[in-house]
Amino acid sequence: MRRDVPIVITAVVGVIFLLSYFTPHPPLNVLHNSASDIVMIIAAFSILLGVLNLIRVNLDKVSKKKRDWPFSIVLIAGFLIMTIVGLFFSKGRNFMEFGTNFRYLYDNVYNPLSSTMFSILAFFIASASYRAFRARNLEATLLLVAAFVVMLGRVPIGYYLSSWIPAGFRLGDVATWIMDFPQTAGQRAIMIGIALGVASTSIRIILGLERTYLGGE
Amino acid sequence: MNFLGKLLGIDRRIIFLFVGVAVALPLCFPEVNLKIEITDSVKKVYDIVESLPEGSKVLIAFDYDPGSMPELQPMAESFIRHCIRKKLKMIIMGLWPQGSVQANLALEKVLREKEFEDIKLQEGVDWVNLGYTAGNEVVIERMGSNIKAVFAADHKGVKLENLSLMRGVRNFSNIDFVYNLSAGYPGTQEWVQFAVDKFGAKLGAGNTAVQAPLVSPYYPKRLLGLLGGMKGAAEYEFLMGFPATGVKYMFSQSVAHAVVCLFIIVGNVAFFLNKKKKRQGR
Amino acid sequence: MSELFGLWLGALLTLGIFSFLYKDNPFYKFCEALFVGVSAGYYLVTSYWQIIVVKMIDVLQVGFDKMMVLGYFDFQNWLPVLGGIFGILMLLRLLPSIGWISRWSLALVVGTTAGLYFTAYLASNGMIPIKETIVPLELTYPKLFLAHTGSFLKDIPATIWCNFLNVLYTYGNWVVTLGTFCGLIYFFFSKEHKGVFGGVAKIGILFLMVTFGASFGYTVMSRMSLLIGRVDYLGTAFGEFFKLLK
Numbered sequence: 098m099r100r101d102v103p104i105v106i107t108a109v110v111g112v113i114f115l116l117s118y119f120t121p122h123p124p125l126n127v128l129h130n131s132a133s134d135i136v137m138i139i140a141a142f143s144i145l146l147g148v149l150n151l152i153r154v155n156l157d158k159v160s161k162k163k164r165d166w167p168f169s170i171v172l173i174a175g176f177l178i179m180t181i182v183g184l185f186f187s188k189g190r191n192f193m194e195f196g197t198n199f200r201y202l203y204d205n206v207y208n209p210l211s212s213t214m215f216s217i218l219a220f221f222i223a224s225a226s227y228r229a230f231r232a233r234n235l236e237a238t239l240l241l242v243a244a245f246v247v248m249l250g251r252v253p254i255g256y257y258l259s260s261w262i263p264a265g266f267r268l269g270d271v272a273t274w275i276m277d278f279p280q281t282a283g284q285r286a287i288m289i290g291i292a293l294g295v296a297s298t299s300i301r302i303i304l305g306l307e308r309t310y311l312g313g314e
Numbered sequence: 315m316n317f318l319g320k321l322l323g324i325d326r327r328i329i330f331l332f333v334g335v336a337v338a339l340p341l342c343f344p345e346v347n348l349k350i351e352i353t354d355s356v357k358k359v360y361d362i363v364e365s366l367p368e369g370s371k372v373l374i375a376f377d378y379d380p381g382s383m384p385e386l387q388p389m390a391e392s393f394i395r396h397c398i399r400k401k402l403k404m405i406i407m408g409l410w411p412q413g414s415v416q417a418n419l420a421l422e423k424v425l426r427e428k429e430f431e432d433i434k435l436q437e438g439v440d441w442v443n444l445g446y447t448a449g450n451e452v453v454i455e456r457m458g459s460n461i462k463a464v465f466a467a468d469h470k471g472v473k474l475e476n477l478s479l480m481r482g483v484r485n486f487s488n489i490d491f492v493y494n495l496s497a498g499y500p501g502t503q504e505w506v507q508f509a510v511d512k513f514g515a516k517l518g519a520g521n522t523a524v525q526a527p528l529v530s531p532y533y534p535k536r537l538l539g540l541l542g543g544m545k546g547a548a549e550y551e552f553l554m555g556f557p558a559t560g561v562k563y564m565f566s567q568s569v570a571h572a573v574v575c576l577f578i579i580v581g582n583v584a585f586f587l588n589k590k591k592k593r594q595g596r
Numbered sequence: 597m598s599e600l601f602g603l604w605l606g607a608l609l610t611l612g613i614f615s616f617l618y619k620d621n622p623f624y625k626f627c628e629a630l631f632v633g634v635s636a637g638y639y640l641v642t643s644y645w646q647i648i649v650v651k652m653i654d655v656l657q658v659g660f661d662k663m664m665v666l667g668y669f670d671f672q673n674w675l676p677v678l679g680g681i682f683g684i685l686m687l688l689r690l691l692p693s694i695g696w697i698s699r700w701s702l703a704l705v706v707g708t709t710a711g712l713y714f715t716a717y718l719a720s721n722g723m724i725p726i727k728e729t730i731v732p733l734e735l736t737y738p739k740l741f742l743a744h745t746g747s748f749l750k751d752i753p754a755t756i757w758c759n760f761l762n763v764l765y766t767y768g769n770w771v772v773t774l775g776t777f778c779g780l781i782y783f784f785f786s787k788e789h790k791g792v793f794g795g796v797a798k799i800g801i802l803f804l805m806v807t808f809g810a811s812f813g814y815t816v817m818s819r820m821s822l823l824i825g826r827v828d829y830l831g832t833a834f835g836e837f838f839k840l841l842k
Contacts, residue, residue, distance in 0.1 A: 099696045103703035110704055114711025126459075131675055133449075133456045134463060136708045138679030139701050140448035141647035142686045144411075148636045149690060168625050172633035179637025183645075190471045190645055193415050193445075195422055199641065203415060205602030206609065207638055208380040210631035211412075212826055213613040215381035219570075219823035220617055222816055223333045224326040227577040231585055236805045241582075243809025245575055248816055251545050253348035254568035269351050275810055276530060278768045282775025283807025285531045285725045286800070289776070290783045292722035299714035302706060310706050311699055330617050337820065338827050384825025385818065411642040445646040451712060463672075467650050507720040523818035527811045535728060536720075543814065544821040563824045570820040 104305045111303035152176060178202070243280075247272045318588040322581070329577065336573040340566040347557075348564050356549040359518040359539030360396070362491060368401040370490040371483060375505065376406065376413030378497035382522050383416070386495045388547035388560040389520035390420040393493055396554060398430055403479050404441040405489070407465065409453060409500045414445045414469055438468070438477040445469030450500040451508055458485055458513035486515040494519045502529045502537065510536045520546060600836060607833035610826060652676040729776045731769040775803040 110132055117129040155169040179202055183192055187199035194200060232238040249255040250272025259267040301307040340346070366372070374393065378386045397404050406421075408414040421443075425435065435441060444465040447453055456464050461483060467473045474480040482488060492515045496502045502519040506529070509515040516538060521529055523543030533540045541550055544567060547560030612627035659673025682701040689698035781793065782800030789797040 099699070103699040106700060106703035107707035107710065110707030111711040111714075114708055115714060118715040130456065130459065130463065132704070132708055133452050134675050135679040135682060136452050136705055137447060137449035137456070137464070138647070138651060138676060139682050139686055139705055140450070140452075141643045141651075142683030142701075143705075144448060144639050144643045145683075146687055146689060148640050149687070151632070151636050153690065165625065168629040171626055171629040172636075175630045175633025176637045176640075177633075179634045180640050183637065183641030190469070190649065192641065192645055193418055193469060195418070200415075201598070201602060202634070203638065204419075205606045206630070207634050208383070209606035209610045209829070210613065210627060210634065211380040212383055212822065212829075213610045214628075214631060216819070216822040216826040217613060217617060219337075219819035220330045220333050222819050223574050223577060224329045226574055226816070227324075227329055227581040228322075228326075230578050230581065232582055236801055239802055239805040240809035240812070241578065243806045244812040244816075245578075247810045247813030248571045248575060251543075251813065251817060252568040252571050253350060253564050254572055256349050256351055272813075273353060274768070275806060276527070278771040279775055279803055279806040280527060280810040281531050282772045283779050283803045284527060285729060285772075285776045286779025286783065286804070287807070288531055288721045289725055289780060292717040292720075292725075295717040296714050296722065299710040299717075302710040303714070310702065327618060333823070334827075337823050338831070341824070341828055341831060381822070384828075385821045411639055414646070445650070446642055447651065448643065448647055451716070452708060455712060465650075466655055469646060471650060471654065507716040511716070511720045511724065523814040523821065524811075527807070527814050531725060531728075536724070543817045544824075545817065563821065563828070566824045566827075567817065567820055570824070571816065574816055574820075 100308070100311055103311055104308065108303055108305055111299070115303070148176075175206075179207075243275055246275060316588075316591070318584050318591065321584045322588060332573060332577075333570065336569050337566050340569045341563075343565065344562055346565045347561075348568065350545075350548050350552045350561065350564065352549050352553060353546075355533055355540040355542070356546050357539075357553065358534065359493075359520075359541060360550060360553045362516070362518060362538060363393070363396050363400060363402070366400060366402055366490055369403060370400075371403045371405060371479075371488065372397055373405045373407065373486075373489045373492045374417070375492065375494045375496075376408040376417045377410050377501045378416060378495055378522070379410055379412040380416070382497035384559075384563070385522045385544050385547065386497060386520060387416065387420060388544065388558060389541050389550060390416065390495055391424055391558065392547065392550045392554055392556070392560070393495075393520070394420055394424045395427075395429075395556060396550075398424065398433065398435065405444065405479065405483070406441065407444040408446045409450060409504075410497075411446050414443055417443055438472065439479055442477055442479050443469045451504040454500075454504055454508040455512070458508060458515075461485055486513045489515065492517045496520070496525060497522045498525065501525065502532070506532045506536050600840070603833050603836055607830055610830055652680060725776075729773055731773060733769055733773065774799070779803050 113125060113128050113132060117125040121129075152173060155172050157163075158166050158169040159173070179199075182202060183199045187197040188194065191197065192199045193203075230241060230244075232241050246268060249258060250268035250270075255268035255272065259269075264270070298307060302310070363372075374390075374397075376390065394404065406414065406417045408417065421441070424430065425433075437443075445468065447464055449456075449464075453464055461480075462474050465474060468477065474483075486492070486509055492505065492509055494502050494505045494517065496505075496519060502517075502521055502525065505515075505517055505519070510517050517536070518539040519529065519537055520541040521543075523545075526540065526542030526546075529537060529540065530542075541547060544560055544563055548557075548564050549560075551558050551560045609627050609630070612623045613631075615621055616624040655673055655676050659670055662668060662670050662673060682704060686698050686701040689695045778796050778800035780800070782789075782797040782804065784797075787793060
């Protein structure tokens with residue numbers, strides 16, 4: 098019951114979606130569309146699950162006074178403020194419109210925090226390049242040269258550094274050639290490899306051979 | 315420890331300082347105009363939009379969050395500007411929860427511009443924001459058969475039957491061009507796999523620079539055009555004759571790249587000289 | 597005034613995150629925790645107004661009206677009930693004693709995804725790229741050379757440059773085909789990479805190194821762009837601050 102029913106559900110739904118690719122006619126398309134509509138709603142509840150789990154973990158941290166528990170209070174407070182403002186104090190369905198309290202929090206709290214979190218990676222990438230990027234062998238040198246050409250060729254400075262070179266061989270042109278030919282070849286090889294892996298994993302899941310998604314007992 | 319050893323073991327905060335200055339200093343010189351070379355992949359998106367007749371329906375999918383704003387927001391603004399100039403109808407949606415808010419931000423900014431002061435665009439007639447829906451690729455696949463099954467109403471709850479723009483729009487065959495702004499999953503790859511390969515939609519995309527190499531194999535046969543990173547945004551602004559954020563940031567971008575290249579060169583030179591010195595010392 | 601306050605609040609939070617570059621500190625941890633909490637709140641609000649209200653409540657309302665007023669049962673309008681039931685089963689994961697029921701909802705999602713991915717990846721990322729790799733390998737350059745030898749000899753330097761470019765792009769097809777084939781050979785780990793097979797795999801690695809180098813270059817571009825955006829935002833905030841001081 099605990100493991101058999103989910104495996105049967107996976108198999109049945111998987112086969113419906115597989116077959117409906119080839120025969121998009123009733124009753125398969127009706128089952129396909131109904132399953133899709135249900136999955137879209139389940140996806141929304143999954144978001145809710147994630148959020149509730151986050152709050153539960155942090156409430157546990159606060160109650161047991163674990164390490165850094167005061168910051169969990171900040172987390173919960175931030176969550177409650179955003180939720181209450183969004184649900185009750187932001188013109189209902191028009192909560193995203195300019196001028197609502199929710200938009201104010203989005204523009205002045207969420208937006209700066211989210212943007213800055215990803216922007217600090219720029220510093221770390223520069224530091225990592227300096228410390229770890231070494232041309233120790235042919236492969237590393239090739240990687241380094243390709244990175245250099247693309248980094249400089251894709252910005253205006255590449256034009257100014259190589260304007261003395263005949264057209265077609267400037268950094269920008271070489272960068273474009275690298276992206277159009279060898280890079281595409283490598284990416285395609287990776288893409289085909291991944292496609293074969295995904296196809297085999299999918300069929301294993303549908304056949305019930307792969308059950309790791311069910312978790313433990 | 316010798317000089318080379320010290321150079322190799324330098325505190326990373328000094329490197330951070332160099333990067334910070336390299337990025338901040340050029341922003342103090344906004345009047346510097348650098349040459350923007352136009353690439354084919356960006357020109358193709360521009361040409362496709364230029365060729366669309368007035369009243370054509372364009373679906374713009376905002377699949378990114380504020381973390382990718384500096385790269386994708388200029389692209390979004392340029393594209394919306396182009397659509398308004400060409401009097402195209404815009405159907406906006408998002409597969410990321412933040413997508414529809416980012417769309418609102420872009421629309422509000424463009425509509426406030428002097429060029430469009432006298433143009434009174436009507437929501438539901440000239441553009442519609444369908445909002446966000448969860449489900450990732452399942453959403454795209456379902457839209458291929460029936461958009462109304464996915465979006466029963468727009469983001470304000472107005473039913474699609476009551477919006478003149480959405481009348482007659484059943485699926486991708488009723489949409490003239492799909493433009494996807496993507497920062498990851500779900501994104502351009504899913505749009506190609508389902509909208510293009512399964513339903514034959516015409517797709518162009520704007521991606522972050524991290525994503526662009528991953529989707530470049532789809533160009534040009536399945537992905538008709540591709541804007542990659544802030545350079546792509548700058549190129550599109552240049553083509554539009556409206557240099558904005560993308561063009562403004564190019565000087566800073568160039569200097570930052572040069573600094574990173576310099577760090578790599580210095581690091582390698584120091585490493586190999588140090589290695590040689592140690593070998594000689596033995 | 598509230599706009600100005602919002603700008604400074606954003607700038608302060610930005611500086612809080614940047615303070616991590618110097619050292620991990622309580623100000624950074626505060627901003628990080630606030631970010632996580634606010635994100636969670638944003639996701640909940642958006643999911644409620646844009647999915648639960650629009651896709652469930654409104655659709656059920658229409659179904660209910662159809663049943664009560666028009667007297668007929670439209671299955672499509674009652675499908676959200678089934679979705680809601682599976683959704684609630686998913687939420688039961690939070691209760692350890694009956695959390696196993698959530699596997700049913702998970703199975704539905706996994707089955708859907710597996711079914712979609714099998715065909716999508718195999719077709720879009722498998723068969724179509726293979727088809728696109730099979731490109732004409734016709735050697736157009738020697739034909740051109742033989743056909744236009746006379747004009748080539750007249751203007752040798754320009755001819756060499758021009759034709760070298762043509763060669764580069766004509767042989768681009770060879771590069772793509774060779775690169776894809778060798779790259780795929782590299783990823784075949786069921787056979788030891790020795791002899792001719794190993795040699796081909798080695799060429800594959802070289803192509804992959806170029807790919808990764810290009811990806812690295814683009815990654816640097818992306819990260820720097822994000823930083824430029826943030827620094828510009830800080831510049832705007834400080835600019836407003838100095839304007840106010842004046």
